Amino acid sequence: MSNALLKVSGLKKSFEISNGMFGKKKSVKAVHDVSFMIPEGKTFSLVGESGCGKSTTGRLISRLIEPSMGEIWIDGEEISKRKESQLKGVRKKVQMIFQDPYASLNPRMKVRDIVGEPLAIHTNLSRDERNKKVSDMLEVVGLSEYHADRYAHEFSGGQRQRIGIARALILNPKLIIADEPVSALDVSIQSQILNLLKDLQAEYHLTYLFISHDLSVVEHISDHIGVMYLGTIVETGPKEVIFSNPQHPYTKALLSSIPIPDPRMRRERIILQGDLPSPVNPPAGCRFHTRCPHAVDRCRVSEPPIKKGEGEDHFVACHLVD
């Protein structure tokens, strides 16, 4: 792979929870040893069911929450242990797009101020210069200058997400962390926003960390995919390999859940038994063994090593893959 813009290795995060004043302290292992890298200008998607830690991973990389362990390299800088005051330069390079376009825009601010806020924080531009940039950026994301004087609640969900994208882009960032950016939108709007994200990527040479539970969305936008289960990445590789030749049983099950828009087509669906185990005490050995249809004794005791799959960038964490 070419030079990595984002490199994450051994990232861990556990949240302390306590049961009442005298209860025993427990910890939720939300993210457990996650490593991956994203080459510049590419899109890496984290997929998995809700509660698997994909959003937490995104928030760790943007340093909205403190990592417990591990390294985060962004554009050649290690940021996992930096204090907030030392993060300003990095924050300029990394911007986020949030899932809920209704909640992520301040309802009491005009679009002009929402989109211009990163400029107000990171640059010394005058108000007029900022407004000029905001107007330009609104055009880029498919809105118009006259939208700038309105409040966020006057827009539809898709338009709001465009505002969120404009805000993320205005500082010319390198990395965009998009946390389920389309899952709150109608399907018809989803593709518009995804295409917009793709066009912007080509135009501004952006790198995306794309977090989603929706495989059809991920297939549309990704170059590489990481499949997460209970805080760990179980399989990672180029999109084509993951979709055509998945190795990990969990990936297979996930892929079989994508609906095929053809009623005559038959295929076997893998239905996983049981629920996602609690991350407070995750299963020993392979974390997936409680729901895995192929689990053997070895899976219950030892953690699976990361094995090379098909091609150079394909890795699987499963005992049963050779």
Next chain:
Amino acid sequence: MEVTKEINPSITVVAEKKYSPFKEFWKNWKKQKTAFWASLFILLLILIAIIGPYIAPYDPYEPDYNATLQGPSQAHIAGTDEYGRDIFSRLLAGARISLSVSFLSVLLGAIGGTILGLISGYFGGWLDRMIMRTSDVLFAFPDILLAIAIIAILGPGLKNVVIAVSVFSIPSIARLVRGSTLEAKETVFVEAARSMGASHFRIMLKHIFPETASSLIVFISMRIGTAILAASSLSFLGLGASPETPDWGAMLSLGRDYLGTSSHVVMMPGIAIFLTVLAFNLVGDGLRDVLDPKTKNE
């Protein structure tokens, strides 16, 4: 059989009207009839506070020993007090004192309480515990007792009344602001601002404070009524304005000796206090109905 209603086929065309929070507020405010009239009354009071001395028929300090303790008449529409001073003129002059004392003390209390509440709610931890436990201690005193204690330390006088009333306003405002801050801190747009690298100060000022503003405005408007009452009580007790000052509370205090013979001396400032406090409370109620997000969705 139900009669089928004719469905109006015309589609209402929504005009491209520019939204403005102030227009929206004004529209809802006019619907609050009682509060609307109460707010007009307060505007009138503010006007009186400004131009009162110029329209007063007599000098509020000028005694007239030929006309002491006269009941309301054409010459003195609210009567005269024991020194023959015109009570109506004194009420007009007193409006300025009452309003400025209460506005100033609530304003100071609101500034202090908001800053403490924002810090307490936003940063949490030991700062939060320290600020909140201190206000718990202040809460344990009845308001007026606390004010008396503060004046006992500082000495009587209107300036110290302002300080006393603002100090006992601080804890309740701090607690209110802290509550809204805790709520606002968890919103996604605050998280978004953090991810952009906004400073704590910026987040508090631009994103959290506006969220607390509406409940703060409601509380302040109610609190002004309380402050007028508290300031009057302190003056009544002789801890605030000096007796010759045309302060409503001081007037009450002077008049109480003549309660049996010339009750108007007490009645007139009493009514003024009553109406003013009532008006502020009604405005507060109305503001809450219009602004408070919790009661908004009916």
